[in-house]
Amino acid sequence: MRATVMHGAGDVRVEDVPDATLRDATDVTVRIVLACICGSDLWPYRDLAPSEDGRRMGHEFVGVVEDVGAEVTTLRRGDLVVAPFLFADGSCDFCHEGEHAQCRNGGFWGGVPGSDGGQGEAVRVPFADATLVRLPVAPDDALLPALLTLSDVFSTGHYAALCARVRPGVTAAVVGDGAVGLCGVIAARRLGAERVIVLGHHADRLELARELGATDVVTARGPEAVEQVHELTGGDGAHAVLECAGQLEAFETALAITRGGGALGRVGAPQYASAPHVRGQFGRNITIGGGPAPTRAFIEELLPDVLEGRVQPGRVFDATVALDGVPEGYQAMDERRSLKVLVRP
């Protein structure tokens, strides 16, 4: 079969790889219908060391179940399914607590040699009963891009909003106008935030943020951005701040605009090792949470709102490529020509 392999920074190839096949009795194989490229795929795209073997890419996909392992009980050949960006056994103590990202037997798609990634023709899915969620639509449904966002980007925005303790009536702020930030806007509104201030630098994305529910937009950077958010919030900052970027500057801004007693939900993978301003966090009773989102824990809850069109996270996609177009998709996202690229193998 064909799949995407990254051999080093800027070196994304679509090549022949071994077919996805069952390995364990709890596996299924899934033929990919729709996948996409993640903002986090751009980190290795910028700095991955060159290698012959390379790394299989893609961790967001919707597809159709093909082969079914002997111990799989809830899935059948032909089921349309969505996968969270981490597979998980669904049975360990962490999974029972909703902490699927800490699963004792889970892992990232393509994360270990020999495992499949989503940007390809097919994937072997471990712990299939627990990992996958069946979708009650046809594979050609117009909602498929929106449903695909349950894999990662919308569910991750939702996790950021939960970690930021968004609740009805609060003012939320979202740092970052990438796809996760935009989904954070949707999630914050969905959880009842009265105001959602989004901080970003791209006019088109900020326009989309407004359409998705942002009430205020701040385009300044650093201390000026902090000042503007304080002006918008009577000097207090936002109760709930979603940090959806990952750079140190984004974290510093996020902390500085969090209201005393408020919470900062961090889902942008931190590109820094030490967090400054501890005394500011402490003195202002601010809580910081987040991490790789346990998206599997949220899919059932978010699904009805996507199916019934109450939220439209599919709008974060602004381009589509076939499998052979994946390298161009990376380039387009890296150069900020595209916000988020769909892959139709």
Next chain:
Amino acid sequence: MRATVMHGAGDVRVEDVPDATLRDATDVTVRIVLACICGSDLWPYRDLAPSEDGRRMGHEFVGVVEDVGAEVTTLRRGDLVVAPFLFADGSCDFCHEGEHAQCRNGGFWGGVPGSDGGQGEAVRVPFADATLVRLPVAPDDALLPALLTLSDVFSTGHYAALCARVRPGVTAAVVGDGAVGLCGVIAARRLGAERVIVLGHHADRLELARELGATDVVTARGPEAVEQVHELTGGDGAHAVLECAGQLEAFETALAITRGGGALGRVGAPQYASAPHVRGQFGRNITIGGGPAPTRAFIEELLPDVLEGRVQPGRVFDATVALDGVPEGYQAMDERRSLKVLVRP
């Protein structure tokens, strides 16, 4: 009247100061019955710059209401009251949210020139109706030391446990065997922790920790302490970690022993500016909260358990001085000869 004034590191004096008097119509004055010295008083005791005026000390006290301002409605002369370590107006949005440490009009006892501290004969109490809580016992009640811990040390341990998300059945760990750490042990057990591991270095305090409910004791430091906690918890660490010390090493240990998906409640005033190991926190979905505890929010909830003897936070006191003995009390705590010193003016 007489009160404690710190004029610089190691320079604590009991001297004549202006009498505590009503200033605002919402004030009362309180004649101090019992006060104490806080571990946090030792920070300035070690590094306060010398000054002529000095700083009024003491933020924990129980006393009897004396003069009552014209707008005070719930307190009368003769009432026995306990004060939280921060006064707060009780009416702003922060106070309504239980974030009294962020009160728009609140402050620390002795925190501004002209305000009174608890280590003295009397105190002017701002926002008296909101700040003080009446105690249904006589001023000579044997429970008075235990009731005094509601001011700060027990309520702060409770806040650490809340921030660490202690809930029934979890394993908690308490970093620090000072008075707050010991109260953290009590609080963690009270909230249902099945195991409470306490980390410290003082045999007598750790013995007391066991009597107060700790199930395990770790006396090692640094990586060795982390290893021992992991051994005690099947390699996972503790769900709920209470950081009750404030040094960088304590924070690093606390983070390293927090289970994936767990929470770290920090109440030791951080003696460091930057928190390392952000990626470890992020990758393990750990939440960090804490700060100066809004103890006023907890007093009514904790009071019955103290009154009925179900918890015994008063055991953290191991010495008593009269007002003139306060300088000796500081010295005893600084030299670790005393755990926590009561002051009976």
